[in-house]
Amino acid sequence: MAFAASLAELQAQASCPICLDYLRDPVTIACGHNFCPSCIHQRWEGLRGTFPCPVCLHHCPDRSLERNSQLCHMTEIVQQIPTSGSQRKLQEEKPLCGKHHEVLTLFCKKDLELLCPQCWVLSDPQNQPLIPIEEAAAIHRRMLKFYMEALIMNAEEYEAAYNIQEAKTSHMKRWMTKWRGKLEDDCKELKSSLEMQ
Structure with a gap:
């Protein structure tokens, strides 16, 4: 299972984040x-x-691209590895933008929605506080963990209070049974003493 996950990660690293296909003659940006x-x-067409x-939305100062020959060779090797049906399914499950059919890689903190880079370029970038989807996922996982821990703590406190109340109720029932007797x-005694008198 760990091997399959590692292989899927290797194949993802050998894929272009834009076209989702294996990198062709890969280049590295700033x-x-x-x-x-x-x-x-x-x-980058039309941008100045x-x-x-x-x-990651890092602003590269120019269009300089550096050919990555080592990654090119690695991609050629990865392409030769056969993929199972489940791995292909995982690769195909990446969410795509409905308008541009590109992978949703950005998260808008204002509108709480996923965007593809094309959506971001066509919208007003100044009014959209965007972060990469991986960073947003990490932030939301931490928030979810924090809320879950608080809920678990509350549940434990309520359970302890319930147990205390249950013990008090049980004690009160025993006390009432004793006093009823x-x-x-x-x-x-009073009845028999009255009868005797």
Whole structure:
């Protein structure tokens, strides 16, 4: 199972984040992410000044691309590894943008929605506080863990309070049973003493 997960991760690393296919003649941009040259050129087409990375939104100062020959060789090797049906299914399950059919890699903190890089470029980037989807997932996992821990703590406190109340109720029932018996005995004594008089 660990091998299958490692293989799936290796295949993901050998894939272009834009076209989702295996990297073709991969190039590295200033932030360190890798793309097919045609994909990144198409993404940056028409932009001037700064060029955002489609994955992490790092602003690259220019269009300089560095060919990654080691990754190119690794991708060729990875392509030769046969993939099982379940691995192919996992690769195909990446969520795609309904408008642009690109992978949803960004999360808008304001609107709480996933966006593809094309959506971000076409919208008003200044009004959209965006973070990479992996970072958003990590933040929301931490928040979920925090809320779950608080709920578990509350549940434990309520359970302890319930147990204390249950013990008090049980004690009160025993006390009442004891006093009912004592009262019945006192009544019998009083009745017999009255009968004797």
